[in-house]
Amino acid sequence: MGPTIKYRISEKAVTLAWEEKIDIDIHRQVMLADELISNFPFAGWIENVPGYHTLTIFFDPYIIVKQTRSSDAFQFVEDYLDHIIASPEDPASFETRRVRVPVCYDPEFGIDLEEVSGLLKIGIDDIIHEHCNTPYHVFMLGFQPGFPYMGMLPDVLKIPRKAVPSIKIPAGTVAIGGQQTGIYPFDSPGGWYALGRTPIELFVNGKAFFEPGDEVIFYPIDLDEYHKMKSVEH
């Protein structure tokens, strides 16, 4: 199914929106459209930004008007998108990259494990088991460079965001909020619950570790392994 609406967010960007929900099948269609446009860009195209249910396409209207002889850049982009998105594609055809991510759930890093256990009435071992036992889908990167918004969290781990955000969540922290899980690439304030920490660096020398559309599996490691991997990283 194609996008349901198109809307302008500025003179230089248009957003394609699918049904407004957080859903892996919808996101695969977003990623397919992203791939199509990146592979067959139009004159003046700058970049795409995939969201959960949206794809935003940035462009330079001046280049479009000069190079295509179209007098209305937005109309040109709309027509282009209608044509390119019209070709029906099977969302399953989007090639998914699978990534395994080590997480140390030691209480030293999983500072909110006990609180989550109390709030959700589930044992700490079960939290870790549930968190590791689900493949997650990277919907988008944002908030900080390289921060992956991943879902869907199993229902037993669904948790509202903290009423008062933590002032400093350390880099590498793996956390949950709502029906999502994410990893903080840099120290920052945040409203999600910390379950553990990964030794992997998420944004190094201008390179993000994740791509939108990745499938992620967490696996537990102990403190020793964490420190070993961390020293290899450096």
Added chain:
Amino acid sequence: MSIKITKPGIYSSVQDQGRFGFRRYGVPVSGSMDKFAAGIANLLIGNSRNEAVLEITLHGLEFIFLQDSLVSFAGGGSRPYADHHALDMYKAIWLPKDTVVNFRHHPDGCRLYMGIAGGWSEPLFMKSRSCFPTAGAGKVIKAGDQLSGGLPSPLAVKIVGEMDTSKISMAGWGYSETSIRTDIVRVIKGPEWDLFSEDSRNSWLRSSFTVTQSSNRMGYRLSGDPLLLGVKKEMISTAVTMGMVQVTPDGMPLLLMADAQTIGGYPRIATVIDADLPVCAQIKPGDKIRFKEVTPHFAEALYIEKEEQLLRLEHLINTKMQM
């Protein structure tokens, strides 16, 4: 090295026209807040428009030249002085080694751009020289820092050829600044415009808003009549861009600027048109602004007109220096 910073001032950083292609990884575009003034500063000294300039917020910055340099100044918020002599704005200026330049208070505007022939040669990081320390791109200017200009273009060499290089010299020609000092900012309707109550939509277009102290390169918090949703709706985060106005749950608008996050989850009442982003860049905390709606078609036409204005200036300078 071309200059050494002796006083850091309030906030200065090296910026070009932005970092593109990485928004999908959560990396903001950054770049000069006033991309028009930055573009002009570059053109006046024979640079391409995208070269890195020094963005100087308000007054207080001071530095000394370590070698002879061809520079230019555009924008507002301060005025450059060499010793006690005011340096012209919007002109190519030759400054000999050992000249001390400082930036004094000026009531109009907020950000001044200093170009140097060849551009400031900060390292390229993700295809841009724009400072965005969070991602590891560059640093905010501090005392003791040294910055270097790049290789002057053949056009810059011609510009210098007409000057007396034994002392401070200013080109006999320049750009005449058309006033951008206005408190009216034009917008197009945002994607969630219809979700706001009729009263709030009216307030948005009829009342004025004050830029608060919580304003920086990421965005400006505005205060004024609270803007409320007529229809309550839980939004799913999606891409946002410079100029967009998000409204937080307390009803206050947040105008996104150059270092804004790439995604947002608050309803967006409007987007400032590209041609008026320089106006926003030159607004400072305490200033009042009002918003006026225009059609997207008009916004696009104005954008194209602004691009052509810069191309005309580039063409004029090229033509003049060939005569």
